[in-house]
Amino acid sequence: MGKITDLLFKDIHVEDGLSACINCGTCTAICPAAGFYHYSPREIVDTVQSKNELKIIDLLKSEQIWYCGECMSCKTRCPRNNTPGMIIIALRSLSQELGYFTESEKGRQQLAVKRIIGEAILNKGYCVHIDQIETGLHPEQGPVWDWFKENVEQVHERLGTAYKKNTAGVMRNIAQEDLDELDKIFEVTGAHDRFRKIEEFSKQKARDLRIEFDKGIDEYFLHVYQSNCGKHY
Amino acid sequence: MIEEGKEKVWKDYQKEIAEDNYFYARSCIRQNFFPGSEVAFLRILKELGKNLFDDPRHTTCTGIAYHSDIVPFDTTMTVVARHFALMTEAGLKNFVPSCITSFGIYTEVLELWRHHPEIEQKIKENLLKATGRTFEKPENLAHSSDIIYKFRNEIANKSKYRLVNKETGKPLRVVEHIGCHYSKMFPEKGVGGAEYPLVLTGMVQAWGGEVIDYPERRQCCGFGFRQYIVQANRGYSVACSKKKFESMAPYKPDLILTNCPGCPYFLDRWQYVVSEMEGVTYGENNGGIPVFTYEELAGMVLGYNPWDLGLQLHQVPVEPVLDKIGVQYKKEDKYKGVNGKDLGRPESPSCLKI
Numbered sequence: 001m002g003k004i005t006d007l008l009f010k011d012i013h014v015e016d017g018l019s020a021c022i023n024c025g026t027c028t029a030i031c032p033a034a035g036f037y038h039y040s041p042r043e044i045v046d047t048v049q050s051k052n053e054l055k056i057i058d059l060l061k062s063e064q065i066w067y068c069g070e071c072m073s074c075k076t077r078c079p080r081n082n083t084p085g086m087i088i089i090a091l092r093s094l095s096q097e098l099g100y101f102t103e104s105e106k107g108r109q110q111l112a113v114k115r116i117i118g119e120a121i122l123n124k125g126y127c128v129h130i131d132q133i134e135t136g137l138h139p140e141q142g143p144v145w146d147w148f149k150e151n152v153e154q155v156h157e158r159l160g161t162a163y164k165k166n167t168a169g170v171m172r173n174i175a176q177e178d179l180d181e182l183d184k185i186f187e188v189t190g191a192h193d194r195f196r197k198i199e200e201f202s203k204q205k206a207r208d209l210r211i212e213f214d215k216g217i218d219e220y221f222l223h224v225y226q227s228n229c230g231k232h233y
Numbered sequence: 234m235i236e237e238g239k240e241k242v243w244k245d246y247q248k249e250i251a252e253d254n255y256f257y258a259r260s261c262i263r264q265n266f267f268p269g270s271e272v273a274f275l276r277i278l279k280e281l282g283k284n285l286f287d288d289p290r291h292t293t294c295t296g297i298a299y300h301s302d303i304v305p306f307d308t309t310m311t312v313v314a315r316h317f318a319l320m321t322e323a324g325l326k327n328f329v330p331s332c333i334t335s336f337g338i339y340t341e342v343l344e345l346w347r348h349h350p351e352i353e354q355k356i357k358e359n360l361l362k363a364t365g366r367t368f369e370k371p372e373n374l375a376h377s378s379d380i381i382y383k384f385r386n387e388i389a390n391k392s393k394y395r396l397v398n399k400e401t402g403k404p405l406r407v408v409e410h411i412g413c414h415y416s417k418m419f420p421e422k423g424v425g426g427a428e429y430p431l432v433l434t435g436m437v438q439a440w441g442g443e444v445i446d447y448p449e450r451r452q453c454c455g456f457g458f459r460q461y462i463v464q465a466n467r468g469y470s471v472a473c474s475k476k477k478f479e480s481m482a483p484y485k486p487d488l489i490l491t492n493c494p495g496c497p498y499f500l501d502r503w504q505y506v507v508s509e510m511e512g513v514t515y516g517e518n519n520g521g522i523p524v525f526t527y528e529e530l531a532g533m534v535l536g537y538n539p540w541d542l543g544l545q546l547h548q549v550p551v552e553p554v555l556d557k558i559g560v561q562y563k564k565e566d567k568y569k570g571v572n573g574k575d576l577g578r579p580e581s582p583s584c585l586k587i
Binding site for chain 2: 071109128147181228
């Protein structure tokens, strides 16, 4: 087994998610992503199962591994009790560890995900937080959201929440000592290391593409957040 | 499937749900988009005489980060372990997450540790090193919709309204939408399993409504984590919801009921987007199909003020359902703050009737 294949098969998601796939295609039949993208979880699992080092490297650099929505519908129906969605988690993890994610349009989006979700977690203790949601990036939220944002304190007061309060309750402020514990967990368990890799590999790619790279919603962020070549379907 | 067959499936997928003394784990998405729902959940449990601990030290479980792959699994497992430590420190054993993604993660982690005790040991060491905390695993894990399901008959007994059309006397027709991570990964951990989940159906039936079966009943709402978070991917998300709307619309549902925090947001907002993009609406009289969380629906049948429940934050108006049931409410209070303060009102969509 090649070095990268070996790394992939050490991931618990592969160990627990793959047991002699019979290539029946049930996962592809039930998969929401397969109904939208040129995507087949059956083919992905078959490639992983082949343990072909070159094909697996191609997969790690591909668009396909980023199409899955991780709804895990595949788990329910697989007659072998395999979970292609979990194998996807392992492939994406390795793609980021090795820097291959910047080779695909969909993979490059990880920089935006890290800056939106990752930084909300560390700054606020929430995966998303109303104060950090840029309405301009979310036109689908509709006029009711604009009204909510404009009146956020009064609406929360009306609903009896703990918004911006240092108490228990809905949308409370998470105390600094609790954020510090999250930060320490991120350091001990490798999340900070992954964040650094996402930033560093993305910076290299931005240089290759001659796109300005800084932090927050910079030119490269908007590039990966909005680019769609239209060839994914 | 004939009713007897469903009942047999449901008997195979009954889970134990603790009676009292809950450690509550809040949801990032529900707090942001349906803040009134978590307020209502605590009010309902208080009125049922149940003890619930709401710990301000609790944080995100990192679920959206895990399923959009920016954090390693070890990170998520260690944050989960910290939440178990907070529960342990509170002297509690019954863990109740509000989020379906979180529920799926807690279930996955506990199952993984059961099969791989060496991983549990590693996470214990991680947590101790990072925070100095230790933990016991919960004796009972139930989603907050499981708790409402468990007490659905008590809620029915206290209810002011039934899910019945006051003009026709017929049950309201309800689409129930179960969050994927409730039972698709571990069917035996959800009430009724993955194919015929009973958790929301049980509520609807106890409160007088009728559940609709339709072809895309188990289709994902389309959140897809990175598929929604990143603007370039949102076609995936809206297409999944649209597939559901087109499948359910011929059955003329009065409302959609959900148990995941994300699903009601997408099923509500994507109706607005489809109406803006294509001029298509799926409800009566150019309106949408109103979407409810189970806390909102429980609060509504209990007679809570709709605007205390936060129903004014829906893009698809809920008034058609309130009017059918005969809920007494003041239209003019919808967009008011405390003490009747005028907060203006949202602009009207160009197509969706409000």
